[in-house]
Amino acid sequence: MPAIGVVLFPGFQIMNLAPLTVFEFANLERGDAFYDVTFLSEAGGLIRTSIGLVIETEPFSGRRFDTVLVVGSIQVAPSAPGLIDRLRETAATARRVAATCTGAFLLAEAGLLDGRKAATHWAHARALRRLHPSVMVDDDRIFVSDGNVWTSAGMTAGIDLALALVEDDLGAGMSKGIARKLVVYHRRTGGQSQFSALLDLQPRSDRIQKVLAYARGNLRNALSVEELAEAARLSPRQFSRIFREETGQSPAKAVENLRLDAARTMLEDGRHSLDTVAQETGFADRERMRRAFLRAFGQPPQVIKRNARHHEAVPIT
Template sequence: MLTIGFVVFDDFQVMGMAALSAFEMANLVLGRPAYRVHVLSEQGGPVRNSLGFAIDTAAFGEDFFDTTVTIGSLRVKPSTPGLLAYLRDAAVASRRVAGICTGAYVLAEAGLLDGRRATTHWNHARNLQRLYPAVKVEEDRIFSVDGNVWTSAGMTAGIDLAMALVEDDFGAEVAKAVARKLVVYLRRPGGQSQFSALLDLEPRSDRVRRALVHAKENLRDELSVEELAAAANLSPRQFSRLFRQETGQTPAKAVEHLRLEAARVMMEEGRHPMDVIARETGFADRERMRRAFLRAYGQPPQMIRRAVEAGRASALE
């Protein structure tokens, strides 16, 4: 059985606890107690979270765990010497250590991220880099792995990190089954942006939102203005005017952003040739996709794929 030590401290961010569900569901999928979770704190006993209620914890002891995970807090503050000492020992004794959201600050404060790649919530990433210049902060990743140290972005990204840990232990099929039980997208790749194209567009009306969802679900199609207008139950002229008013973009530009996001996800998965990615995301051919990547990111898709592969190889070293 694999043991998970889940480290909390006063005012820890309650959403981080959601990551525990991935290990619970893995036990159900596997039909046996594959994981045992222990919630820990420096002193033990009740520890209050960001919503003000407390959970019971066990005190740090001499025992360590296969994986030690630290949750962050909404307001970053200095850690106690006892917490930092425990994490330094855990980094040696545990197979993996991880930080969810601003838990990366705690790992950095303990010196565990020096010279390593790491990520955190986008709103805290630049401050993390300023405070700990020895850390190679990747500020727009869902999660990051460098050796035996794992870090994730904020909020729901902790679930992505936990499912990645499950996949690391028991393979992709188990992780898929866990994702289905959690009713979440199968583990977003670590390098996927913390920002969603749909969230960036932020349409106000249900009609425009409905058209965007239709586009995202049918990227292989041509997705003309007429088709999107029909999904919104508007005339093409009404739709184009309303779309620009609400998003600041033309429908064509918004569709391109959705296609770029989907193409990057497929590149992160690492299983598909460029021709297949271009076809499945509606670019039709590699050259059209290449031009879109140059406009959006200033580099061709091949360079992005090479960076992903290099990061994956580094994580395995």
């Protein structure tokens, strides 16, 4: 029975516990208590989350865990030296170590990320790089595994990490079944970007939001200014002015970013040819898509597709 020790500390963010549902459902799918989850803290007792929920924990006791999972917090601050010492000791006997969100900072403080690749919430990646220069921070990945150390980006990315851990233990079929039960995408590859074109735009008005939804659902169309303006029920000139005011981008640039977002997702999924991706996302041909990818990502679509395939094919130990 793989024992999972979840390391908590005062003020941690409760979303970091969402990945534990993946292990719970693995037990339900198997019909036995395959995973045994224990909450740990430096001194044991009640630990309060950032929103006020209180959780009972056990103190570190020298018990050996298969997996040690460290949670994160909204505000990053130096950890208690005692906690870092206990974490370092417990991790030394674990088969693997993982951290969600800013939990990577605790792993770094314990020296567990020295010389390793690691992910964290994009908003804190620069700080992790500055405070711990020996860590190779990847500020764009959903999750990263380097040897027996796994780290994820912020918030829901921890669920992707947990699904990957279950897949590592029990196979892709189990992980896929759990994802379906949880109604989540199965599963975003570790190489998938944390960023979304729609999130970057964030228009203020419902009118422009509806236009973006229209564009996202009709990427095969030309999506000219005239077509988008008609969807917004505005003149092309008025639409272009309002669109730029609300999003900070021209309609043409926003449409290209939406196409890139969709194309990258399809490439990372790995089931589509380059020609199909180009057609489905409105680039029309591979060469136009290649030029757009080079401008945006500095690498052609073939490289992104190959990297995603490599991530899925190579077993992680």
